[in-house]
Amino acid sequence: xxxxxxxxxxxxxxxxxxxxxxxxxxxxxxxxxxxxxxxxxxxxxxxxxxxxxxxxxxxxxxxxxxxxxxxxxxxxxxxxxxxxxxxxxxxxxxxxxxxxxxxxxxxxxxxxxxxxxx
Amino acid sequence: xxxxxxxxxxxxxxxxxxxxxxxxxxxxxxxxxxxxxxxxxxxxxxxxxxxxxxxxxxxxxxxxxxxxxxxxxxxxxxxxxxxxxxxxxxxxxxxxxxxxxxxxxxxxxxxxx
Amino acid sequence: xxxxxxxxxxxxxxxxxxxxxxxxxxxxxxxxxxxxxxxxxxxxxxxxxxxxxxxxxxxxxxxxxxxxxxxxxxxxxxxxxxxxxxxxxxxxxxxxxxxxxxxxxxxxxxxxxxxxxxxxxxxxxxxxxxxxxxxxxxxxxxxx
Numbered sequence: 001x002x003x004x005x006x007x008x009x010x011x012x013x014x015x016x017x018x019x020x021x022x023x024x025x026x027x028x029x030x031x032x033x034x035x036x037x038x039x040x041x042x043x044x045x046x047x048x049x050x051x052x053x054x055x056x057x058x059x060x061x062x063x064x065x066x067x068x069x070x071x072x073x074x075x076x077x078x079x080x081x082x083x084x085x086x087x088x089x090x091x092x093x094x095x096x097x098x099x100x101x102x103x104x105x106x107x108x109x110x111x112x113x114x115x116x117x118x
Numbered sequence: 119x120x121x122x123x124x125x126x127x128x129x130x131x132x133x134x135x136x137x138x139x140x141x142x143x144x145x146x147x148x149x150x151x152x153x154x155x156x157x158x159x160x161x162x163x164x165x166x167x168x169x170x171x172x173x174x175x176x177x178x179x180x181x182x183x184x185x186x187x188x189x190x191x192x193x194x195x196x197x198x199x200x201x202x203x204x205x206x207x208x209x210x211x212x213x214x215x216x217x218x219x220x221x222x223x224x225x226x227x228x229x230x231x
Numbered sequence: 232x233x234x235x236x237x238x239x240x241x242x243x244x245x246x247x248x249x250x251x252x253x254x255x256x257x258x259x260x261x262x263x264x265x266x267x268x269x270x271x272x273x274x275x276x277x278x279x280x281x282x283x284x285x286x287x288x289x290x291x292x293x294x295x296x297x298x299x300x301x302x303x304x305x306x307x308x309x310x311x312x313x314x315x316x317x318x319x320x321x322x323x324x325x326x327x328x329x330x331x332x333x334x335x336x337x338x339x340x341x342x343x344x345x346x347x348x349x350x351x352x353x354x355x356x357x358x359x360x361x362x363x364x365x366x367x368x369x370x371x372x373x374x375x
Contacts, residue, residue: 002147023185028217028222029215029217030148030215030216030217031168031170031216032149032150032151032154033150033168036150036168036190040215041191048217050149050150050151050184051151051156055193057211072154083150086209087215093219095231096231097147097148097150097158097230098147098149098216098220098226099146099147099148099166099220099223099224099230100230100231102148102216102217102220102221102224102229103146103220103224103225103228103229104224105217105220105221106217106218106220106221106222106224106225107165107221107225112214112215112217112218113215113217114222
């Protein structure tokens with residue numbers, strides 16, 4: 001699924017300058033605990049979270065995740081946005097809750113990590 | 119929708135035996151941040167989280183949530199289960215990641231903003 | 232890859248804004264040396280978890296790395312409270328982190344298990360009241 005389609009489904013706003021909407025997103029992982037993201041996430045995927053601190057960007061960077069959606073209308077500060085731009089990770093924000101965000105994306109066919117689960 | 123139906127449809131493992139699951143689930147809420155759940159979860163919702171420690175029960179009880187589902191096969195602490203029994207909050211587990219579990223709950227018709 | 236590198240990063244306790252900077256720099260070094268991406272990812276995840284632990288729990292610490300043909304070796308040493316029961320600390324989900332740390336997205340008791348999972352060898356040495364030293368190795372000469 002293209003990032004642009006995700007943006008449309010979630011009625012999301014792009015926060016970072018480097019928002020390549022043609023970016024292909026294979027899977028999604030949602031969590032607010034970054035250690036779980038590091039342990040269970042999959043590469044080249046979308047991170048859905050309600051946390052907005054710079055650790056989220058660091059986590060996505062370390063885990064080679066492609067893009068981040070912040071839920072519940074939560075916006076990170078400018079420093080965090082510029083860190084994401086530096087790491088070339090597009091940031092989106094949606095007013096939907098984590099539940100509503102995941103539900104809508106799942107309904108449209110975005111997959112989680114299951115098939116690749118060990 | 120009754121909690122028992124969700125347990126059956128999604129093969130959730132119930133960790134709090136002997137609790138009445140014939141209770142109404144009016145929506146879903148997903149978060150691993152207790153403050154977020156306290157601030158935003160709606161009464162009657164089932165809560166999807168990775169957090170396993172004692173405080174989740176107090177939060178669920180405070181907000182009148184219908185139950186807690188732990189994802190990624192996270193196992194609740196013994197203290198958590200003891201407290202859950204006292205507070206009459208069903209705790210269930212699933213091997214699915216939160217994204218898929220939420221997706222399936224959404225497919226069954228549960229909603230949240 | 233036929234280069235080697237060695238260096239050290241200094242870590243400051245409670246400086247949450249900087250958490251991840253050292254690991255990020257290490258990742259960039261590994262990338263510049265042409266280390267395979269899956270190996271880099273494992274090293275970056277282990278280093279990041281170790282770095283966050285120092286920032287959460289310790290007053291200060293350092294991360295030393297050495298990269299050779301054979302392996303990536305990372306030593307993270309801190310001046311912190313120490314770990315009374317290492318076996319317990321290695322259990323997934325066990326954490327002594329206060330709520331404000333959990334609200335920042337850390338302290339879910341996955342840090343040390345994650346480091347173990349991401350590396351080929353992990354050694355933990357800790358003295359209560361003095362500090363903790365983690366040493367972990369990722370082999371480069373065989374595929375992950």
